[in-house]
Amino acid sequence: MKQIHHILILPDRVVVDDQPVTITTQGADIVTELYRRYMNDYPKFFKMDLLSRLGLVAADILLQTEGAERGAERDDRAVVIVNRHASLNNDRAYEATIQPDNYFPSPSLFVYTLPNVVAGEIAIRNHYLGETACYIAAQEDVEPLIASTFNEHTTSVIGGWLDVTDEKEFIAKLSIWTH
Amino acid sequence: MxxxxxxxxxxxxxxxxxxxxxxxxxxxxxxxxxxxxxxxxxxxxxxxxxxxxxxxxxxxxxxxxxxxxxxxxxxxxxxxxxxxxxxxxxxxxxxxxxxxxxxxxxxxxxxxxxxxRSGFEALKALSPEPCRPFDSDRQGLxxxxxxxxxxxxxGEEAAGHWVYEAGSIHNDANHITGPSRTGEGSYRCLRDVLPTEIADLACLSLHGTGTPYNDEMESIAVHRAGLDSVPVVSLKGYYGHTLGAAGLLETIVTMRHLDSGLIPAAKGYQHQGTTYALNISAERRTTDKRHFIKLLSGFGGVNAAVRWRKQ
The missing domain is CATH 3.40.47.10 (Thiolase/Chalcone synthase)
Structure with a gap:
């Protein structure tokens, strides 16, 4: 198994295939800056929580770097997300809408209270009908989990470590993996 | 194995x-x-x-x-x-x-x-009465x-045990909360885990949440996979939707019934409520077959199926 492209997004740094990317913002604003620069054609982005935004943008930059034709349905590429904090950042935002004195549960926040939804968002954007998975695990287990995904159907994986602690602390360390 | x-x-x-x-x-x-x-x-x-x-x-x-x-x-x-x-x-x-x-x-x-509870309520997915998966009057989960x-x-010492035969996960790539209209992901999962002979399947243990869209989607997936004749197991009428436990609970309950040669009754089911008719019954049935499939689908557009075989 090898990584053919990789990306790192931190609150103060973006690196694609070992090349630093110039950014003008900090924190969660970086994700929006990257969206405007690299995508800017997917308004659904603004409805998403930070975990989904981060994963979607990171995946899109990787796919642009890969340079293969996009848009056709395919089921040979899996999306595998591994992290520590699940969807906790968005869970807290949803929780704030169900306080006894302020009870207005928000369906649009609730749907992002699952950590696998980001994998679904990447699948929807890219018409991937293959496997999507989310694991909460140790960072050392990213590679074994991604390796275990390969089989006769799945011949490449986009994924890796994607963790949001809060708006100030997050990391996307994703790759495109092939045999 | x-x-x-x-x-x-x-x-x-x-x-x-x-x-x-x-x-x-x-x-x-x-x-x-x-x-x-x-x-x-x-x-x-x-x-x-x-x-x-x-x-x-x-x-x-x-x-x-x-x-x-x-x-x-x-x-x-x-x-x-x-x-x-x-x-x-x-x-x-x-x-x-x-x-x-x-x-x-x-x-x-x-x-x-x-x-x-509040989230499913906000999504208007909850039934005001005991859920009725696959029934024409179903009102939610x-x-x-x-x-x-x-x-x-x-190991190799599996005599008398259930053997894991196949597993498959597919995304609908359609919507993060709405089931696919074509049952795409569920269909692909079923297709991947089918035994060589469909006649060897004792049952399909479906998701059957009792929501209008999920159950309809599953009937389409089952039909597309050519499994209309296989008896359906629907357990949410007994246990409700147990979320992260559902896949394990429903796999184990299906195993336990098949160990006694039984296909559990579909509690809450009376009348066909999906476009394609399923082989589903409110009565307990018997079988001597040794394979079953457990299918589930969920938010994020994800679908998953496994097939087990009694050794």
Whole structure:
């Protein structure tokens, strides 16, 4: 198994295939800056929580770097997300809408209270009908989990470590993996 | 091969005073004892299936459960929405095939909190009456609570046990909450795990939440896979939707019935409520066949299926 492209997004740094990317913002604003620069054609982005935004943008930059034709349905590429904090950042935002004195549960926040939804968002954007998975695990287990995904159907994986602690602390360390 | 060495279930009303970790440790200890595992420490991997874990934390309880059970390998939490319990079986089978473990303790658990209840309420997915999966008058789902543990083992001494035959996960790439109109992901999962002879299938244990869209989607997927004649098992009428536990609970309950040659009655079902007719009955039926498929689908557009065969 090898990584053919990789990306790192931190609150103060973006690196694609070992090349630093110039950014003008900090924190969660970086994700929006990257969206405007690299995508800017997917308004659904603004409805998403930070975990989904981060994963979607990171995946899109990787796919642009890969340079293969996009848009056709395919089921040979899996999306595998591994992290520590699940969807906790968005869970807290949803929780704030169900306080006894302020009870207005928000369906649009609730749907992002699952950590696998980001994998679904990447699948929807890219018409991937293959496997999507989310694991909460140790960072050392990213590679074994991604390796275990390969089989006769799945011949490449986009994924890796994607963790949001809060708006100030997050990391996307994703790759495109092939045999 | 990988086979089911033991299983254990704890249902909602039995454990309301126990914490998330206590419930998981309880079912796991029961199953470990039944499986007769001598040396947990070196041989056993913990795979936890949950959507909300212990008060929104999924990783800390996994570490606590692993420690309580004496599993020194790093645990893996599978959190793939309502398909988690089936995906966890697939993950365990894959890691058993390649890893240093002999056993995987696969536990499914979710606690029914206001967080979950309010969310399903906000999505208008809840039924005001006991749910009626696949029925023409179905009005939504009931939430339920369970903890279930399946011990999966790698080895050749599987006589009399259920053997893991196949597993598949597919995304609909359609919508994060709405089921696919063509049943795309579920259809592809079914297609991937079919036995050589469809006639060998005792039953299809479906998701059957009782929501109009889910059950319709499943009937389309079953029809597309050519499985209209296979008896359907629908268990949410008994247990409700137990979220991260559902895949394990429903796999184990299906195994237990088939062990006695039975296909459970579809509680709440009366009249055909899907475009394609399913082979479903409100009466308990009998079978002598040895394969079954467990299918689930969930938010994030994910679908998952496994096939088990009685050795």
């Amino acid at each position: 990988v086979f089911a060495a033991a299983h254990s279930i704890l249902l909602g009303e039995e454990h309301s005073d126990m914490s998330f970790v206590e419930r998981c440790v309880y079912v796991a200890r029961e199953a470990i004892e039944e499986a007769g595992i001598a040396d947990n420490e070196a041989q056993t991997l913990l795979v936890l299936s949950t959507t909300k874990g212990d008060n929104l934390d999924l990783w800390t309880p996994a570490l606590q459960i692993a420690q309580a059970l004496g599993c020194t390998h790093r645990p893996i939490v599978v959190s793939n929405a309502c398909t988690s319990g089936v995906c966890a079986q697939i993950t365990a089978a894959r890691l058993l095939a390649t890893g240093p473990y002999k056993y995987a303790v696969v536990i499914g658990c979710d606690i029914l909190t206001d967080f979950i 009931n939430l339920g609570e369970a903890t279930a543990c399946l011990i999966m083992a790698r």
